[in-house]
Amino acid sequence: xxxxxxxxxHLLFWYYLASNLAYxxxxxxxxxxxxxHQRRLQSRRLNWLKEAPLVPPITIIAPAHxxxxxxxxxxxxxxxLDYPEVEVIVVNDGSTDRTFEELREEFRLRxxxxxxxxxxxxxxxxxxYRSEADSKLIVIDKEPGGSKADAINAGLNAATSPYVCxxxxxxxxxxxxxxxxxxxxLDDPQRVVAVGGIVRVLNGSExxxxxxxxxxxxxxxxxxxxxIEYLRAFLIGREAWAQGNMLMIIAGAFxxxxxxxxxxxGGYRSRSIGEDLDLVARLHRHxxxxxxxxxxxxxxxxxxxxxxxxxxxxxxxxxxxWQKGLLDVLWPNRDMLFRPRYGRIGxxxxxxxxxxxxxxxxxxxxxxxxxxxxxCLGVLSREFFLQFLIFGYAFATVISIGSVLQExxxxxxxxxxxxxxxxxxxxxxxxxxxxxxHMVWRLQGLWQYLRGDYEWxxxxxxxxxxxxxx
Amino acid sequence: xxxxxxxxxxxxxxxxxxxxxxxxxxxxxxxxxFIFLRRxxxxxxxxxxxxxxxxxxxxxxxxxxxxIPYENWRKKSFDRRIVESIALDEFEAAGPEQCARLLKFLxxxxxxxKRIFEARQLRGWRRMRALVALGRTRAPEGIPALxxxxxxxxxxxxxxxxxxxGRAASPQAAEEILAWVSERGMTVPALPLQGALIxxxxxxxxxLLPLVQHAEGPLREVMGRVLxxxxxPALGPDLLQFVGDExxxxxxxxxxxxxxxxxxxxxxxxxxxxxxxxWFVRLRAVISLGKLADxxxxxILLKGLMDSNRLVRLRAAEALIALxxxxxxxxxxxxxxxDRYGLHAYVTALENAxxxxxxxxxxxxxxxxxxxxxxxxxEVLLTGTLPQEDLNQVERVLGGAGPQT
Numbered sequence: 001x002x003x004x005x006x007x008x009x010h011l012l013f014w015y016y017l018a019s020n021l022a023y024x025x026x027x028x029x030x031x032x033x034x035x036x037h038q039r040r041l042q043s044r045r046l047n048w049l050k051e052a053p054l055v056p057p058i059t060i061i062a063p064a065h066x067x068x069x070x071x072x073x074x075x076x077x078x079x080x081l082d083y084p085e086v087e088v089i090v091v092n093d094g095s096t097d098r099t100f101e102e103l104r105e106e107f108r109l110r111x112x113x114x115x116x117x118x119x120x121x122x123x124x125x126x127x128x129y130r131s132e133a134d135s136k137l138i139v140i141d142k143e144p145g146g147s148k149a150d151a152i153n154a155g156l157n158a159a160t161s162p163y164v165c166x167x168x169x170x171x172x173x174x175x176x177x178x179x180x181x182x183x184x185x186l187d188d189p190q191r192v193v194a195v196g197g198i199v200r201v202l203n204g205s206e207x208x209x210x211x212x213x214x215x216x217x218x219x220x221x222x223x224x225x226x227x228i229e230y231l232r233a234f235l236i237g238r239e240a241w242a243q244g245n246m247l248m249i250i251a252g253a254f255x256x257x258x259x260x261x262x263x264x265x266g267g268y269r270s271r272s273i274g275e276d277l278d279l280v281a282r283l284h285r286h287x288x289x290x291x292x293x294x295x296x297x298x299x300x301x302x303x304x305x306x307x308x309x310x311x312x313x314x315x316x317x318x319x320x321x322w323q324k325g326l327l328d329v330l331w332p333n334r335d336m337l338f339r340p341r342y343g344r345i346g347x348x349x350x351x352x353x354x355x356x357x358x359x360x361x362x363x364x365x366x367x368x369x370x371x372x373x374x375x376c377l378g379v380l381s382r383e384f385f386l387q388f389l390i391f392g393y394a395f396a397t398v399i400s401i402g403s404v405l406q407e408x409x410x411x412x413x414x415x416x417x418x419x420x421x422x423x424x425x426x427x428x429x430x431x432x433x434x435x436x437x438h439m440v441w442r443l444q445g446l447w448q449y450l451r452g453d454y455e456w457x458x459x460x461x462x463x464x465x466x467x468x469x470x
Numbered sequence: 471x472x473x474x475x476x477x478x479x480x481x482x483x484x485x486x487x488x489x490x491x492x493x494x495x496x497x498x499x500x501x502x503x504f505i506f507l508r509r510x511x512x513x514x515x516x517x518x519x520x521x522x523x524x525x526x527x528x529x530x531x532x533x534x535x536x537x538i539p540y541e542n543w544r545k546k547s548f549d550r551r552i553v554e555s556i557a558l559d560e561f562e563a564a565g566p567e568q569c570a571r572l573l574k575f576l577x578x579x580x581x582x583x584k585r586i587f588e589a590r591q592l593r594g595w596r597r598m599r600a601l602v603a604l605g606r607t608r609a610p611e612g613i614p615a616l617x618x619x620x621x622x623x624x625x626x627x628x629x630x631x632x633x634x635x636g637r638a639a640s641p642q643a644a645e646e647i648l649a650w651v652s653e654r655g656m657t658v659p660a661l662p663l664q665g666a667l668i669x670x671x672x673x674x675x676x677x678l679l680p681l682v683q684h685a686e687g688p689l690r691e692v693m694g695r696v697l698x699x700x701x702x703p704a705l706g707p708d709l710l711q712f713v714g715d716e717x718x719x720x721x722x723x724x725x726x727x728x729x730x731x732x733x734x735x736x737x738x739x740x741x742x743x744x745x746x747x748x749w750f751v752r753l754r755a756v757i758s759l760g761k762l763a764d765x766x767x768x769x770i771l772l773k774g775l776m777d778s779n780r781l782v783r784l785r786a787a788e789a790l791i792a793l794x795x796x797x798x799x800x801x802x803x804x805x806x807x808x809d810r811y812g813l814h815a816y817v818t819a820l821e822n823a824x825x826x827x828x829x830x831x832x833x834x835x836x837x838x839x840x841x842x843x844x845x846x847x848x849e850v851l852l853t854g855t856l857p858q859e860d861l862n863q864v865e866r867v868l869g870g871a872g873p874q875t
Contacts, residue, residue, distance in 0.1 A: 039595050043602050043630035047562065048637070053668045053699055054661065113818040113854055117780055130822060160781065187629075188659050387491060394494030401501040408505050420509065424502060 005374045012367035013388070019356050020395050026240035027402040033243050034235070034300060034410045041301070046179045049186070050084055056185070057085035058178060059159035059259070063151030064090055064169035065144075068098040072106045074169050077210030079134050083178040088137050089158055090169065093151035094123070094144025103139055107131035116140075120267030122153035148252065149268035149275035156267050159259055168253040171306040172202060172212055180302035181256050188295065194257045194283060196242070196250035196298045198234045200413070201227045202305035212305055217419040222315060224422060225430045226308045231403040235300060235410075242298035246349040248284070250296070252276035254304035261286070273454060274325020281329050288342045301411060316441040323445030324454070326358055361442035393431055400427035523552055530556070534575040544579060554581055558606045573609055582609050589615040597622070598630045605634025613638055617646035621654070628658050636666030644670035644677050651689060652681060660692050667696040675700040679708055682720070691719035698723030698754075706731025713739045718748040725754035729761045737766055744770045749779040756782055760789030765796065772803055775812035783811055787819035797829045798836035802843065805850050817854045826851070 049055065060078055064071055071090075078088050092100045103109060109129035116128060123145035131137035142154050152166055163185065167173060177197060184192045204218035218224050234251075241247045250257075252275060262268075265282045272278040280296065287294045309315040330353060336342040337350055374380040404423055407413065414420055448454075526549070532538045533553065543549035557572055564572060576582045588600035589612070601619050604612035612634070619631035635643040647666060656663070671677055675697065682693040694717065701709055701723075710731055712724040725743040728736040736758070743755035756774040759767040767789070774786030790800055804816045820826050829851060833844055850856060 039598075040626055042595075043598050043626060043633065045602070045606075048633065052665045054664055054695070110821075112821040113814060132824075135822075160784075186659075186661050189661055190659075387488070391491045391494060394491060394498060398494055398497045398501065401498055401505075405501050405505055408508065417509070420505070424505065 001377065002379055005370050005377070005379060008366065008370035009374065012363065012370070015363050015367075016392060019360070020392075020399065022352070022356065023236065023399045024395075026236050027399060027406070029243055030236045030239035030406060031402075031409075033239050034406060037300065038410060041183075044183060046082075046176055049179050049182075050082065052084075052186075055084050055182070056163055056189070057087065057161040058083060058163045058165050058182070058256070059087045059089060059155075059161040060165045060167055060178075061152055061155030061159065062088065062090045062167050062169040063093055063148050063155065064095065064099055065093040065148075065151070066095045066097045066099060067169050068095070068102050070170050071099050071102050073207070073210045074172065075103065075107070075137070077172055078167070079136060080175065080210065081173060081178050082175045083182075085161075086136060086178065087159070087161060089140060089155045090137065091140045091142060091151040091155045093142060093148070093154075100139075100141055104129070106133075107137055107139075108133045109139055112138075116158045118157050119263050120153045120156050121270060122150050122157065122267075125154060128158070145270060147270055147272070147275065149272055149278075150270040152275070153267040153270065156259070156262060162259055163256055164259045164262065165254070165256045166252065167304065168306060171199075171253045171304050172207060172210065173254065174303045174305075175211060177254070177302035177304060181254075181299055184295070184297040184299060185256070191293055191295045192297055193261050193287065193294045194250055194255065194280065194296045196238060196247060196296075197254040197256070197302040197304055198238075198298075198300050199230060199251045199253045199304050199306050200234075201230055201308050203308055203310060205305065215413045216416065217414060217422055218310075220310055221426070221429075222312065222434075223308055223310050224426050225434050226315075227423060228400050228403065228426055228430060230308075231407050232400060234298075235406040236399070236403050238298045239300055241349065242296065244344060244348070245295055246344050247296045247298055248280055248345075248349050248353060249277045250280050250298075251304070253306045254302070257283075271454075272325070273321060273328045273449075277325060277329045281333050284345045285333065285336060285342070288345060303411075303413075312437070316437075316444070319438060319441040320445035320448060323358075323361070323442040324449040326353065327446060327449050328454075330354055330358055358446075361439045361446070364439050365443060396431060397427055400430065519548075519552065522549065523556070526552055526556070534572065536575075536578060540579045550581075553579075554603065557581070558603060561606055561608070569608070573607065576607055576609070582607060582612065586612055586615045589619060594624070594627075598627050601627065601630040601634050605630070605637040608638050610638070610640065610642060613640070613643050613646060616643070617650065620646070620650045625658065629662055632658055632662055632666045636662075636669045639669045639672070641670065641674045641677060644674070648677060648681055652685075656689050656692070660688065664692055664696055664699075667693075668699045671696060671700045675702055675705055676708075679705075682712075691717055694720035694723035698726035701727030701730045706735065710735055710739050713742055718746070718751055721746060721748070721751045722754045725751060725758050728755075728758045733762065733764065736762065737764075737770075740767070741770050744774055749777075749782060752777060752779070753782050753785055756785045756789060760785065760792050763789075763793055765793065768793070768800060768803070772807060772812075775804060775815060776807055776809045780811070780815070783815040784819065787812075787815040788823075790816065791819045791823050791825060794825075797825075798832040798847070799838050801829060801833070801847060801851070802839055805847060805856070808856065810856055813850070813856055814854070817851070 060081075062075065062078060067074070075088065075090055090103060092103065109131055112128055112130040116125060123143040126141045126143065129139040129141065131139070138158060140154050140158060142151070145151055145154075155166075156164060163182075165178065165181070181195050181197045184195050201218065201223065202212075203220075203223045204216045205212055206214040206216065217227060238247060238249070255276065257279075261283060262279070265279070265286045268275045269278050269282075283296065309318050330350065333350065336346045337354075339346045342350075371380065371385070375382075375385075401424060404420075404427060408420070414423060526533065526543070529538060533543070534557070543553055557576060561569060561572055582604070585600045585603045585607075589597060589604055592600060597619065601616060604616055616631045616634045616638070619627055620635075622628055622631070632647065635647055644667065647663075647670060651663070667678070678693055678697050678700070682690065682697055685693055694712065697705075697709065705727065709724050709727040712720040715721055715724070721743060725740060728739050728743075731739070740755045740759050740762075744752055744759070746752050746755070752774065756771065759771055759774075771786045771790050774782055775790070777783050777786065790804070793800065801816070804813060807813075817826075820829060830848065833839070833847055833851070836844070839847065
């Protein structure tokens, strides 16, 4: 028994160290990359871009399902985005509330025969509408497809621009977000095939006529901790992975893709649980198999603000779904692992996801169990265990504070001192018991997937009411 | 066998773990101190800057007219940066008169000379900053310094210089860019190069012709696209020589530029290009026909309506709708094609332009169609479809079997 426990402790120790060192390396890369990005932006004045000729048009696809509370405000904000040529397609995915009626009243919709060619699979379309109030707006009313992916596919079939930007209908984009997300494309349109933008937590902030007016940290602890998680994931993780052209996920709430490529891979997979990760994985596969020279980029400044769950039950469901989605993507793509054909995706990005994202909750629970067992058997050095715990706590806090630092030196969206003090304090308090709860939710997700429970469980949402709408 | 904790414990906690804990805690403390000290410093700095901006703004007119001696603020870098940034921001929104006034001020105060010097002498990000500032002034004397920076090894510097030259929007800047691409080839991405050239060559598009004729590969394509954008009527015959070019980008450019040429030549050229094997060449041709808005283009547009590419069909339909005359006979010809996709595109364009009612009225009033034809056409317009059973009826009533050319 003792050798097994010892092996397990060895494993836990090295696993923990490797995971945190990887994050530390990513933090360093991200700090450097952001500084370079900021400097580069100095030579690109965004208002020049508005006047520039030959700027590629963009189609924004906003799937909406039962969004009656916020649909008017969010679509209005999409229509007011700063970009020379934009088309907005809202896909009403079989809403059972007044989403469609709200759209019809607000934007004076009339039935049209816009070009719709079913190149990618989606549920049947009931009707196509164009706004009389704003000719940029097209609404697709369709049968419920059971997933966001299905709704996006319908939008893809009607899109006429070379680039599509997929957003959540309940999110708020900053007015210059499209211009900022297009910067990598404009620099290298031949190679850049997709760009991810940053998604930030909307809860607690103030919105006026669909535009974010004041950024505030949410009041509830559970929401504020998610702010740190999002900062860590986007400003450190994605920034660093994208630097090595190994970005595996572009947030479903805000991402830009080359339309022809998304169609070439068959659009979004309707039955996928994590459709955003799934699409990027299939794009990597498709392009690597073709031997294409391509880039999938991340830009940290075009911001999309979205509502995060504000109760434990919804948050648990969301995290369980994310974990299910991860397994749902990694398992079918297991053949990409360690195959030279898939290059760094097969050698680094996917193994990292398997090891430090998918298996993390399993390793954590196994580690906790063996430590308890070792303590019971009297083979655990309590002094060292305590020190290991303190070290782990301090090290993990460095990473979290690092993400706050990254926010501070680059984008600095929290202007209020009180918000920053609270944000930093949560870096110390998120380890207990939030992390343990998170581990349990992720384990639940894995278990649900393994026993075939792929059901999409609805999250409790307030819509834009999670922010103060004026 | 001892556990790993024991083994590490034997190494001595002071030696390994204790140091690691101290290092992590020190890192936490340093990060926190940096965040808060930086915040405090920035708060102080911006307050100071804001107060100074207000003071300078109060005396702005006296400042730019030279009433306040330039020496009063030039030697203080804090003030100089503020004055320059206010002046450059004003440039972005100023009309020609105000621009001239600001430029005079920047020259007289020596700020432009300073930036030219920096653009030539400095390296890295500081050079880039100087280039951006020079570009924002659009001063002709800044063009040589910007052109020199096009030869920098750093891509970011080259891009900053290129954008700066683009802002200058003068033939002199165009000559510098063209000389550089002839000498070095494409050392920047295509889009910024196109953008800068379009801005600079608008006044004298002929500058592009030698390079379009002699360049090769992607550079030739870029030049072709730029030429297509800036083409003027005077260039018409020169552009039409690219109708049979081997590169599709140049054929597309010829199509784009055709409306600027003599209408007779343009129709012949567009007729050829509308049947090109590459879809975007056909698309360009159809769009150009739409711009010509001439009934002579109808037969070509009707063919475009039956194109295999949906964008070409839609643009052809829009071009037909944009003619806005003789809608009833055109609609009759559309139905005669018996092409469902074409009809769909036409009705879509009609609805998008909110002209369905007008076509209905035109059909009613038209003397060019018989009453039986009217009934059939109205039914097709109402349903927007051409059911199988109706095809025979269309054949019988309208008697057509394809577009009338």
